[in-house]
Amino acid sequence: MALPTYRKPARKAVRHGxxxxxxxxxxxxxxxxxVAVLRPRSR
Structure with a gap:
């Protein structure tokens, strides 16, 4: 029984977003x- 050859897993695509x-x-x-600037100020 032959062992399957080792392959590196495919890298995930890097998202450039x-x-x-x-x-x-x-x-x-x-x-x-x-909101902080436009909030009415209480006097």
Whole structure:
């Protein structure tokens, strides 16, 4: 019985896009900043 020859597993394709964390921060940071700046001030 012949053993199968060893082959390295195919590498996963590297995604060259924006990571989910970075995308989330880019979307939410300006919104949070705008809410803080535009909030009515209590006197």
């Amino acid at each position: 924006t990571s989910l964390v970075t995308l989330t921060l880019v979307i939410t940071a300006p919104a949070v900043f705008a």
